[in-house]
Amino acid sequence: MRQRLTELRGPGVRPRSLDARALAALAANPGCRRRALLDGAGIDKGALAQALGSPAAYGQSQFAIVRGHAFEAKVTSDGGTELLRLLHERLAPGTPPPVPDEVATPDLSAAGPEGRTARTALALREATAAGGWALLQHPMLAVEVAGSPAYVEPDAVVVHPDGSWTVVEIKSFPMIDGAADAAKVGAAARQAAVYVLALEPVAGQVGAYTGREVTVRDRVLLVCPKDFSNLPTAAAVDVRKQLATTRRQLTRLTRVEEIAGALPEGTTFDLRLGDDGKTATRPPDELAEAVEAVGAAYAPECLAACELAFHCRKRSREEGAVETLGRGVRGELGGLRTVAEVLAAAGPEAPEPPVTPGGPDDPAVGALRRAAALRAEVLARAVVPGPRAEEPGCP
Template sequence: MKALILGDRNAPNLIDGAVLETMIAGVRARFEADALAARFGGPIHAGEIKSFPVVDGAADPDKVAAALDQVALYILLTRQLVDDLGGDPGLVSGTAMLITPKNVGLTPTLSIRDVTKRVARMGRLVMSIPNAGEIVAAVPAATTFNTIANEQLDAQHRLDTLHALADHIGTDYTSSCLSTCGNARFCRERAFRDGLLCLSGPQTVRLLPGVHSLGRAAELSAGAPPSVPEAPVATLLARAGRLYDDAVSAPQLNRAKR
């Protein structure tokens, strides 16, 4: 990486399996990018190889979005690394290189996407993750799963205990949980009860980091004062709210003029 930053002609054009580090929630985390690519005098690109196919020019939008978010994180971390080494973070391109199979064959196909906004959003998301120690400290010391796991106890008592535990530690429901987890319906019920953002799908969750419920998103779109974690997306929500109000009121104004 130092050779790339210094513009060394002998610097590698491809770094396979680059390991990138950062601090997340007070814990050092490592991520392995499929590849970092560069040519002499050009920018550094982050690339990712995925197995889902592009059929007739289209791919699963959720999988594409998740892959682009993944590359956006690699770009963010690579820029941090370049900065730590004394280089210009702008040397790292804001475009993602995504390699996927074409149609039903195994022909690798390269697509290049601008993920500048995703990189900025990923930066806000990483910064908004609470410290792991704070999360642990918020869980009561007497917390235990023994009551829930004891099948000899009353079922309603076990369910009430599970709800009480979830009130403290939370849940993280997604639609894919239904096919992989026996507690998915429990978490889905709580998501509906609390109007959680996950009900609108993973794309909405990715677009609104720091906002935890649909009701709160509606409040921010109406101009409610945001908290610090909500501030980056509050402006966008308020703008969307104004555009929606204008679109709804326009037909009424036209009818009034008639």
């Protein structure tokens, strides 16, 4: 299977790592076989979209990235003293506060993601067995996605003296008057849920080894700048809902080997980069044929989460698919799959040719015809504009 994924990427192309943000987006659309395969194979979807002529138009600016790194460095400086103070204040107010000099900060460096994952598991085991506070900065965790391992890296994980672990998310968006943008907090919660999910099997192994009850807390610490300053503040975020959703959706993903096994022989997403290592030399038509060999499940929400969304939207519009109107509309239309079918269903009784698959008795067809009749009635009763000011008879 590993050889097949290497063929899909192309010779000499290193797999692209799958972060928690991408995992959360993948879990939000488990029916998309295209994204499951491309992410599972470690293919750079951004470069692929660029070569297809539909580059992604979103992403953080360089300024935001630099600002985020600077804020995280401030929060975790001095051995994470300020971070631990905020965590104790928000999540463990009734316990003795951590003493900075007694907080363990293990070195997690190792070769490769597999080595870093093993080193993280060892550090968590040692810190839990010691029974004190520990701060692990940028640990590496593994989570299975469609039958393949994906490696994710939370900002920090704190080990409590009671054996519980807390995920820490550090974001650069502000928390004004104790509240942050709801959409951004929701995205952070979904991302943190992936980290909690990845920690759970490690907690089970550590608990069996140490003989202690080890739990991963379902309330994570979100650290943000306070108001309009660069001073950190924090809030506890309950991720139980996001955790349950992510766990359920990831189990629904079709395994990568099943998707890859159904592809035509010789299918590859190799861009054939030129001498500069950046410019794709493979014809876009060949790439588009390879991409279309894998089924997609496009929805407007993909525009904010997937690099291939603009390509998929273009194809969906060309096919007249109702998915371009949103999942809610798609669900209401039942068996009607294209805009042409919907327009035909809204027409007179017994349209020619007959609507497929629904007929006049189809509930969706009936609802469309009632809506079309109401629209026609409203247009017929539209008020005719009165005479303009320059016309005779106007006061």
